[in-house]
Amino acid sequence: MAPRSHIAIYKALYKSFGGFAADVVAAIDQAAQDGVDIISLSVTPNRRPPGIATFFNPIDMALLSAVKAGIFVVQAAGNTGPSPKSIFSFSPWIYTVGAATHDRAYSNCIVLGNNITISGVGLAPGTNKDTMYTLVAAVHALNNGTSDANDMYISECQDSSNFDQNIVKGNLLICSYSVRFVLGLSTIKQALETAKNLSAAGVVFYMDPFVIGFQLNPVPMRMPGIIIPSPDDSKLFLQYYNSSLERDEQTKKIVNFGAVASILGGIKANYGNSAPKVMYYSARGPDPEDSFLDDANILKPNLVAPGNFIWAAWSSGGMDSIEFQGENFAMMSGTSMAAPHVAGLAALIKQKYPNFSSSAIGSALSTTASLYDKNGGPIMAQRAYTNPDSNQSPATPFDMGSGFVNATAALDPGLIFDCSYDDYFSFLCGINGSSAVVFNYTGQSCAPSSSDRVDLNLPSITIAKLNGSRTVQRSVTNVAGNETYRVGWSSPYGVSLMVTPTHLSISSGETQVLTVVINATMNNTAASYGRIGLFGSNGHVVSIPLSVILKISNDISTSIGTGSH
Numbered sequence: 242m243a244p245r246s247h248i249a250i251y252k253a254l255y256k257s258f259g260g261f262a263a264d265v266v267a268a269i270d271q272a273a274q275d276g277v278d279i280i281s282l283s284v285t286p287n288r289r290p291p292g293i294a295t296f297f298n299p300i301d302m303a304l305l306s307a308v309k310a311g312i313f314v315v316q317a318a319g320n321t322g323p324s325p326k327s328i329f330s331f332s333p334w335i336y337t338v339g340a341a342t343h344d345r346a347y348s349n350c351i352v353l354g355n356n357i358t359i360s361g362v363g364l365a366p367g368t369n370k371d372t373m374y375t376l377v378a379a380v381h382a383l384n385n386g387t388s389d390a391n392d393m394y395i396s397e398c399q400d401s402s403n404f405d406q407n408i409v410k411g412n413l414l415i416c417s418y419s420v421r422f423v424l425g426l427s428t429i430k431q432a433l434e435t436a437k438n439l440s441a442a443g444v445v446f447y448m449d450p451f452v453i454g455f456q457l458n459p460v461p462m463r464m465p466g467i468i469i470p471s472p473d474d475s476k477l478f479l480q481y482y483n484s485s486l487e488r489d490e491q492t493k494k495i496v497n498f499g500a501v502a503s504i505l506g507g508i509k510a511n512y513g514n515s516a517p518k519v520m521y522y523s524a525r526g527p528d529p530e531d532s533f534l535d536d537a538n539i540l541k542p543n544l545v546a547p548g549n550f551i552w553a554a555w556s557s558g559g560m561d562s563i564e565f566q567g568e569n570f571a572m573m574s575g576t577s578m579a580a581p582h583v584a585g586l587a588a589l590i591k592q593k594y595p596n597f598s599s600s601a602i603g604s605a606l607s608t609t610a611s612l613y614d615k616n617g618g619p620i621m622a623q624r625a626y627t628n629p630d631s632n633q634s635p636a637t638p639f640d641m642g643s644g645f646v647n648a649t650a651a652l653d654p655g656l657i658f659d660c661s662y663d664d665y666f667s668f669l670c671g672i673n674g675s676s677a678v679v680f681n682y683t684g685q686s687c688a689p690s691s692s693d694r695v696d697l698n699l700p701s702i703t704i705a706k707l708n709g710s711r712t713v714q715r716s717v718t719n720v721a722g723n724e725t726y727r728v729g730w731s732s733p734y735g736v737s738l739m740v741t742p743t744h745l746s747i748s749s750g751e752t753q754v755l756t757v758v759i760n761a762t763m764n765n766t767a768a769s770y771g772r773i774g775l776f777g778s779n780g781h782v783v784s785i786p787l788s789v790i791l792k793i794s795n796d797i798s799t800s801i802g803t804g805s806h
């Protein structure tokens with residue numbers, strides 16, 4: 242993202258058990274002391290912190306100190322999606338990034354002798370063109386004396402000594418992919434070694450029926466191979482294999498393996514994936530303000546960025562993934578992969594605008610985000626763990642924040658919404674009963690009269706409970722040349738909106754205030770969404786999302802809305 246930026250790495254987590262917040266806090270403090278400009282944190286708390294507000298947890302508080310020191314902090318949203326309020330990155334001074342697809346795909350497929358083609362995954366070469374190879378299931382290639390009494394996981398091909406090389410040699414070996422692979426008890430690498438020891442022409446992994454709808458990362462394979470991730474396709478494949486077996490009438494022993502197939506290579510990328518699309522695992526808002534049911538008036542996540550199937554540098558000595566041992570690059574998926582993209586772009590913004598505050602950098606990224614996928618349709622969000630592509634609908638701000646990062650536009654934002662450490666401090670003091678914990682974490686006392694809720698100058702408007710009418714103000718600062726802006730908006734369902742002024746002429750460096758009046762026209766709706774856009778005469782487009790949940794005026798219940806968004 243940011244060539245020639247310097248990278249400082251702090252170890253706070255361990256392979257076997259993760260880590261402790263205290264270590265993460267120490268790492269953040271050390272990085273701040275070392276003078277870094279940006280912190281990229283693919284780490285979140287693993288549960289909602291107890292207490293009066295989620296913001297008061299050690300990691301968020303350490304990051305507040307980092308922001309006070311002028312550092313931009315990016316945090317992964319967490320891979321706990323897709324249900325609402327599954328986000329584990331809470332605070333307004335943190336820039337929270339969710340994961341979306343990009344369009345690069347590695348599609349691999351197997352062509353069966355019955356002319357059925359099944360798609361799968363595997364960064365693997367294909368078998369020889371125009372040649373069909375005999376398929377042999379591991380369980381049908383056992384040595385004399387081996388049975389599943391010796392090894393009940395024999396079908397996972399983890400030990401070549403179980404098998405008869407004469408049966409496997411030159412053929413495609415069929416192995417089963419079970420949950421044991423997910424847990425690291427069996428590995429693709431080991432199965433490939435088995436296939437190599439037996440001189441197989443390639444390997445086909447079918448999905449054990451107990452692994453449902455599991456999405457696999459493409460795994461590098463040094464020989465022809467494919468994993469069939471769909472349980473339905475796996476069934477189809479096994480039916481073909483089984484129905485092609487010829488058995489001796491009397492002994493029932495297999496006398497001929499009739500099934501044949503060829504594997505088409507999966508090493509070459511194509512760019513046919515629909516993208517960007519919010520991945521099912523990407524954690525969702527609304528941002529939980531506390532460990533009960535209340536929502537914060539803060540938008541989370543802030544943005545989505547490429548996070549699925551990301552090629553990244555990898556230590557060949559690293560022991561964290563057996564499949565990638567010895568490799569210099571690995572392909573990984575998760576919000577952990579999305580956050581560093583944004584950290585890199587923040588470095589570019591910082592390079593262009595050295596005196597931007599942390600919130601100004603975040604504002605530049607947010608107001609310029611894209612709302613459309615590469616085909617011009619709305620960005621979609623997957624909403625289920627199983628068959629995610631048939632459970633999707635247009636992404637809302639609680640799925641994608643402001644949208645999908647646009648690096649080019651973020652480097653020329655036109656206007657920014659700025660917010661200082663003092664603003665965050667006042668925001669925290671405005672939380673009922675917070676003065677003691679604020680003092681404990683910051684060493685500063687809240688002003689005695691500071692119990693009013695502070696509406697931060699964020700590049701978003703989020704109202705967790707709209708009761709009647711609310712007036713919100715935002716101030717924009719021009720970081721480009723003199724420009725005039727026209728203001729437009731679309732109202733959330735059940736809400737009428739008025740923004741003033743509707744035109745503004747703003748000179749370079751100047752700050753102007755926008756007043757937004759938000760009136761409920763209905764009682765009790767689920768979350769609804771709108772946008773405010775500022776369209777500049779020099780081409781800048783500055784856009785912010787609005788998310789509103791309406792509450793009936795005499796409602797005493799504490800649950801959110803009447804349904805999900």
Ligand SMILES: *[C@@H]1O[C@H](CO)[C@@H](O)[C@H](O)[C@H]1NC(C)=O
Pocket residue numbers: 354355356
């Ligand atoms: C598969 O398709 C080819 C050509 O498309 C055809 O010649 C062949 O007979 C088909 N085989 C089967 C089993 O359908």
Ligand SMILES: *[C@@H]1O[C@H](CO)[C@@H](O)[C@H](O)[C@H]1NC(C)=O
Pocket residue numbers: 384385405
């Ligand atoms: C297994 O036993 C069969 C006869 O039962 C024999 O023909 C075959 O060679 C044996 N295979 C091995 C690998 O020992």
Ligand SMILES: *[C@@H]1O[C@H](CO)[C@@H](O)[C@H](O)[C@H]1NC(C)=O
Pocket residue numbers: 399400401402431432434435438
């Ligand atoms: C492959 O063969 C080598 C050499 O005989 C052996 O050490 C290794 O364990 C075998 N690998 C597997 C997965 O069976």
Ligand SMILES: *[C@@H]1O[C@H](CO)[C@@H](O)[C@H](O)[C@H]1NC(C)=O
Pocket residue numbers: 479480483484
């Ligand atoms: C395999 O095919 C035979 C008949 O061809 C059938 O009796 C058997 O149930 C099939 N087994 C599986 C697991 O599909």
Ligand SMILES: *[C@@H]1O[C@H](CO)[C@@H](O)[C@H](O)[C@H]1NC(C)=O
Pocket residue numbers: 596750
């Ligand atoms: C940033 O620096 C530029 C000049 O380098 C100055 O014009 C501008 O006012 C500064 N902005 C802020 C927010 O301090």
Ligand SMILES: *[C@@H]1O[C@H](CO)[C@@H](O)[C@H](O)[C@H]1NC(C)=O
Pocket residue numbers: 611612647648649650
């Ligand atoms: C990103 O921003 C640039 C510059 O404003 C614009 O030309 C481009 O169309 C945007 N890309 C997307 C995908 O929105």
Ligand SMILES: *[C@@H]1O[C@H](CO)[C@@H](O)[C@H](O)[C@H]1NC(C)=O
Pocket residue numbers: 673674
């Ligand atoms: C603040 O909290 C206290 C005790 O929890 C409660 O009595 C009081 O009504 C709250 N004040 C506001 C403004 O919500």
Ligand SMILES: *[C@@H]1O[C@H](CO)[C@@H](O)[C@H](O)[C@H]1NC(C)=O
Pocket residue numbers: 677678681
């Ligand atoms: C603040 O710190 C003191 C002393 O360490 C402790 O006794 C108290 O419980 C803390 N208060 C809060 C609200 O965290």
Ligand SMILES: *[C@@H]1O[C@H](CO)[C@@H](O)[C@H](O)[C@H]1NC(C)=O
Pocket residue numbers: 710737738739758759760
């Ligand atoms: C919102 O409500 C206030 C008072 O109820 C009213 O004065 C104002 O015109 C309304 N604004 C909109 C945009 O509906």
Ligand SMILES: *[C@@H]1O[C@H](CO)[C@@H](O)[C@H](O)[C@H]1NC(C)=O
Pocket residue numbers: 722723748749
């Ligand atoms: C920008 O606007 C300011 C204030 O209106 C004016 O003084 C200045 O000359 C303008 N700059 C340019 C480049 O037009």
Ligand SMILES: *[C@@H]1O[C@H](CO)[C@@H](O)[C@H](O)[C@H]1NC(C)=O
Pocket residue numbers: 761762763764793794795
């Ligand atoms: C909402 O409900 C309250 C109380 O039931 C009622 O007074 C008010 O008119 C309703 N508002 C709208 C916009 O329907």
Ligand SMILES: *[C@@H]1O[C@H](CO)[C@@H](O)[C@H](O)[C@H]1NC(C)=O
Pocket residue numbers: 708709792793794795796797
């Ligand atoms: C909503 O506003 C009305 C009138 O201002 C007030 O009486 C009521 O208590 C409020 N309801 C909630 C849940 O805050």
